[in-house]
Amino acid sequence: MKKLILLSYLIAIAFCGSAQNKQLTMQDAMSNARTTLAPENLSQIQFIYGTEEYIYAKRVGNSPVWFSGNAKSAVDKPFLTLAQLNQKLATAQKDTLKMMPMIQFNRGPEWIVYAGGSKLALDPVKNTATVLVDKSLMGKSVVEESKAGYVAYLDNFNLFVAKGGDQKQVTTDGSANIVYASTVHREEFGITKGTFWSNNGKTLAFYRMDQSMVTDYPIIDWTTRPAKNVNIKYPMADDKSHHVTVGVYNAENKTVVYLKTGEPVEQFLTNIAWSPDDKYVYIAVLNRGQNHMKLNQYDATTGDFVKTLFEEKDDKYVEPLVPMLFLQNDPSKFIWQSNRDGWNHLYLYDLKGKVLKQLTKGPWEVLDVKGFDAKGDQLFYVSTEESPITRNLYVLNVKSGKSRRITQGFAVHNTQVSTSGNTIIDNYSTPDAPRVIQLVETANAKAKILLKAANPLASYATQNSSIFTIKSKSGDDLYMNLYKPVNYDASKKYPVVVYWYGGPHAQLITNGWNAGAGDYWSRYMAQNGYVVLTVDVRGSDNRGKAFEQSMFRRAGEVQMEDMMNAVDYLKSQSYVDADNMGLFGWSFGGFATTDFMLTHPGVFKAAVAGGPVINWAFYEIMYTERYMDTPQENPEGYAATYLSNRVDQLKGKLLLIHGQQDPVVVQQHSVDFVKHAVDKGVQVDYMIYPGHEHNVMGKDRIHLYQKVTDYFDLYLKGGKK
Template sequence: MKRHYTLLLLFVGLVSLTTAQNQKITLEEIWGGAFRTEGMDVLHSMKNGTQYTVLNFDRSSKSAAIDKYNYKTLEKVETIVTSSDLPNINYFSSYTFSKDESKLILATDVESVFRRSKLGKYYVYTIASKDLELISENKIQEPTFSPDGSKVAFVFENNIYIKDLEKGNTVQVTTDGKKNKIINGVTDWVYEEEFAFVRAFDWNKTGTYLAYIRFDESEVPEFSMDVYGDKLYPTQQVFKYPKAGENNSKVSLHTYNVASEETKEVNLNNAYYIPRIEWTNDEDVLSAQVLNRHQNDMKLYFYNVNKGAEVVLHETDKAYIDVTDNLTFLDDNSFIWTSEKDGYNHIYHYNKNGKLQNQVTKGPWEVTNYYGYDEKSNHIFYQSVENGSINRDVYAIKLNGKDKERLSSEEGTNNATFSADFSYYINSFSSASLPTRYTLNDSKTGKELKGIVNNDALLKKMSSYEISPKEFSTININGNELNMWMIKPKNFDPNKEYPLFMFQYSGPGSQQVSNRWMGSNDYWYQMLAEKGYIIACVDGRGTGFKGAEFKKVTYKELGKYEVEDQISAAKKLGNLPYIDKSRIGIWGWSYGGFMSTNSILKGNDVFSMAIAVAPVTSWRFYDSIYTERYMQTPQENASGYDENSPLSYPELLKGDYLLIHGTGDDNVHVQNTMRMAEALIQANKQFDWAIYPDKNHGIYGGNTRLQLYTKMTNFIDEHLGEKPDNISEPKTINN
C-alpha cells in the first residue's frame, strides 16, 4: 500500500506539473495587468552624486512622498517631504528641485492638454523652513525655477509670468497671448507632437535673462473634433493643426531682461522652425537651432545679447536632419553634438566657435542614446547598437575618441541612468527571454554592485504558461538583410501548415525587431500562437539603427518601399513548408495601419486579411512637421502623396479588412478612416470597422483595450483561423 501511495503521489505531481505548464494566456489577464513588470520610478540624482530621490505613493494613506536614497547602499536616508504633512495638498504627482536643491516645485491637480502638455496647480516648498507657497491661483504650465531659486517663470493662458519668491510679486512678461492666435513660452500642437517639447523658454546661467519662443498661429488652419461625452448635446474641441503643405506658426525668438523688463527679438534671418533653444555656459550667449521647412538644412546660432547672432554650425542633408536633445556645452563652451553626416549617427566635439575638434565615435553602427559627459574623468557615456542592431549596450569613451569600453555585459537591451557626478549608474536590462532587471553599476568598470529590482516572480509565473520563444533571424528581401522575429506554436509541427499573422510599424527610424522583454502585444502574440498561428515581424527599409541610407531610402515615397518589403517577406515566408500561403494576415497601428491597409491592397494576391488601427490613409491629412520631413509638401510632391495612398486604389481590396479608429484622436484624425470607408463604399467593397467614441490615438480607458483586442482576436479567428483536416506534406520552398 505504501508503494502504491508513493506512485499515486508521483502521478498526481506529474499531472499537476503538466497542467501548470499548460496554462493559457487570456486577454483579461493581459489587459488586467497580470503580466505587468516591476519597474523603478524616475529618479532624480542629487548634486552630491551619492544620493538620489524618488517619488513614492502610499496607496493606504493616498499620500505622496519624496524619499532620498543612498546609491551605494540603496537604503532610504530620509523623507524630504510628504503630502500627509502639507495642509493644502492631498498628494502631488511630480516634483522639480531648484538648482541648489533647497526648494521644490510640487505639481497637484494636473490635467493633460495634449500628449506632453499639462495644466496644474503648483506649489513651491522650501525644505529648510517647510514653507509652502502656491505659485498661482490659476492652473498654469511649465513652472521653472531661476538658477538661484529666487524666481519661478511659468505660462498662463499663452503668456509668460515671473513670480519673485522673495518679494511675493508677479510680473507679466508678455501680454499678447491669446488662444488659437498667439502663444508665448510653450509650443503649439505640432511642435509639441513632432519636436517633442512643451517648455519654450529658458533661463540664462545667472537668471538675468529669460529667452522664449513666440508662436503666431493666426494663419494656421483649425481642426475641430466632436466630443460626444455623456450630456444631451456633444461639444467641440477646436485647435490649430497645420496639415502637410498648410501654414505653420510664424515663430520668433526673444530675450527678456529681468532687471530692466526689456524684451528684444533675436534676428535669426526669418527662421522657419526653431526646434531647440538653450543658454550656453556663458551667461550672455544663447544657442538656437534653426531648420528650414524641408528640415534638411540645420543652423546652430549663438546669440550674444550684446553683439547679435552668428551661425557656428551648419549641416545639410539630401533628405532630412533629425532634431535631438544631445547638444551639451562644456565648461569652455565647446560643445558635443550628434550627427548622421558620415552615414551613421555618431558623436562629435566642436570648439566654442563651431570648429570640429574631432569625431568621437566612428563605425558602421549607430549611437542610440547620449547620456552625458563627465568633465572629471573626461569620458562620454552613450548607448549604441555596436553589438548588433537589435541589441543595446552602454559604453564609455574619452572625449578624444580613445579608450572605448563596453560597460554592459549581457546581450539584450541595456539602458543607463547616471548619477550627477557619473560615479554610478542604474542599468536596466532585458532580453526576449528575461524580464527587466535593475542593477547599480560602477561607471568606471560597468561592474554590477547590487541588484535593485528584478522580475523573477514574473519569470516564475510565466513558466506555467505555454510560452514560445521569439526566434530572431534575418531575411533577404529586395537585396537587403532585414531583421525578423518569429513566434511559433509551442507544439509546432513542421508537417503542418499554419496561418501566418504579420505585425509591423515601419515608420522612418522605428524598430520593432529588438531583443527586449515582452510588451502587452507580445503576450497577445503568445496567446495567438497558443491558438495555432505563427506570428512574424519584419523591419523593412526605412526603419532605424542600420545607417542613414537604409533609413532614408523612403524619402518622398512613404509607403512604397516599406510595402514592397512586407509583401515580398510575406511571399517568401508563405513558401515555407509549414506556412499556409492562402492564410496570411497583417496588422498595424498608426503608421502600421497605413502599412497594413496598403499591403492588403497592393498585395491582394498575398494577404487575405488585414487590420488597421488609427491609420493614416493619406499623408495630406497628417501634420506638417512630420510629413514634410519625409515627403516635402504636397504641392512639391503630389505623386509621392497620392500614388502610395490607399485612397487611390480601394478597388484592389479582395481580402477581409478591419478598420478601427477613435473619434477623439487629435493626432491621426478619424477623418483618415472616414475617407477610407467612403472610398471602399464607393468601390462597392465589403469591410468591417469599429469606431471608439472620444478615444484618442491610444484607444484606451476602462474596458476599451479589452474590447478592442477581443474584436481583433475574433476577426483573426474568423478569417485566418484553423481549418479542419489541415495536415499536409511539407511544401517545397521556391527560391
C-alpha cells in the same frame, strides 16, 4: 532566405513545468502586462545626489519606505519613513503628509518633494524648505521653475513669470491663434516644451507661435447635446504653416526682446540652447524644405543675429533633434549630434563653427547622451554599437576620443549615472531575463545585483519568441520576431498574424524582455493558435540614415518590398497556413497595411489598419514634407500613395479603426477611404472609438484588441477560437 541566428536562447524556448497552464486573458495581455504581470521592479530607484548611494521605495506594512545602499553594503537599510519625512516638514514649518510622496533625491543637495499641493526643495540636513512652485501655480499650464527662484507659467494663453508674491505678465496678446511658451512645429525636431531658462535662472527664452494663418480643422465633441465643433489648427502638406519666433524675458529688469531670426517666416526654430555665460541663445534654424539647417547664434540682450556657426545640407532632409551640449570644463567647445556620415554620431566643435573632432564613428547610432562625470572629462552615452537590437552604455574621453563600453551582455540596458560618474544603476532585460537591476562601478565593471525579477509569466501557457534576420532585396538585415503557437505541432499548419509599423522614429524589436513589446498580445494570439510575426522593415528607426531615407518621396514603396520578403519567408515554413494570414498596423503602420492590401491583393486574407494615413496631402507639413516633399514638388509620389484611388484593388477583408477625436491622423483619412469604397462598391469594415485621439488608451484598449482579435478569428479561423 538566409536567417541570422542571434543567440541560441532566442529561439522559441518554451517554459516548462506542469503548473504552466494558466491562460492569458485579454485583460492580462493589454492591462495587467503593465501592472500585476509586469516584471518586478525597484520603485523610483535613483542615486542620492553627490553620492554613490542608491535609493528606492519599498512598501513596508501600509506605507512605502525609502531604502538605500551602496556597492559595499550587504543589506539595504531604511533611509526615510513617512514619520521621519513629516518631522522634517514640520521643522521646516510645512504641512505634514498622510502618504509618502514621490521624491527626487538626484536633482541636487535638496530633495524635491511634492507636499501640501506645492513643489518644495527640502534641505535634509538643516530641515528647511524652499517653495519652488506654490500650490497656487501648480495647476497652471507649462509650469517651469528656474535656479534663481522664478516660475514661468501660462494663464489664459499668456506667459507669466512669478517669484514669491511678485507676478509679471510677460505677454498680453495670447490667444488660440497666438500661442506662447508651448511646443511648436507639431512637436517635431525633438521639441517637447516651449520655455527654456538660462543657466543662472534669470532669463527665459520662450516660443511664440502665430497660427492665425493656419486653416482651422474641425474635431467634433460628441459628449454634448447637441454635439459641437472644436477647431484645431492643422497645417496640411503644401498649405500655409505657422510663424514661430523666440522671445527672451529678463526677469530682473522685466524686459522682453525677440530674437531676429529673419525671413522666411515659414521656417523651423529648433533645439534651443543657452551659452554657458547666458549671453547668447543658439537655435538650429531649418528651412521649410528641411534640407538646409543653420546653427545660429543670437544676442540674448538685443536679439541681434550674431553669426551662423555652421550649416548642414542633405539631398533628402536634415532633422536636428538634440541641442548643442557645451563641455563642462571648456565653454569654448560644444558637442553636436549629426547623422551626416550616415549614422548619428557626436562631433566636437569650437565656437567658430569648426569641427575639431568626430568623437564617435561607425555603422551604428548614438541614441542618448547621459552627461558628463563630475570632472567633465568623461561623457556617457548610449548606442547600438553592439547590435541594432541592444542598448549599451559607453563612456567617452572627450580629449582622447577613446570610448569604453560599461554595460555587458546582449541586452537592453537602461542606465542612470551617479553625479561623480563612478557608478551606474543598470536596469536591463533580455528575452529570458525579465529584469535585472545592478550597481556597476564604471572603473572596473564590478557589479552588485540589486534585483533579479522572476518570470511573471511562469505559470502561464506561453513561450518566448525567436528573433532573427532575413535579407531585403537591398541587402539590409530585416529584424523579425516570431512566436509559434503554444503546443506547436510541426505536422500542422497555423494561421498567421503579422504586425508592423515601418516608419521613422519607431523600432518594434529589441533584445529585451518580451522582445521589446509593452504588452502580451502576441503571446495571447500564439496561445490561441496563431503564428505571430513582427518585422522592422526599411524606414524604421535606429538603423542609419540610408535605411530610413530609403522611403523618401515614395512612402510605402520599400515597405511593400520588404513585407513581401517577410511573406516569402513565412510561406517557406511548413507550419504556416499561407491561405489564412492577417496583417495589422497602426498610424504609419495603418498606412502601410492598407497600402499592402492594395498593392499585393490576396496575399493577406484579412487586415486591420488603425489610425491610417490614406492621403499624405491630408497629413501635417512638418512630417509629410520631410519624407515626401510637397505635393507640388512630388505629384507622382503623392498620387501613388493616395490609397483611396486604389480601393477597387482590395481583395481581402479590411477593418479600418479610428479614434474619433484624432488630431494627428485626422479622421478624414479613413472616411475618405470608406467613401471611395462605397462609390466603387467595395466592402470594407469600419470601427470608431469616440473620445479617443490617435491612440486608444485606458480600459478601451482592451476593447480595441478584442475587436482586432475577433476580426482575425472570424476570417482566418472561421470564427473558431
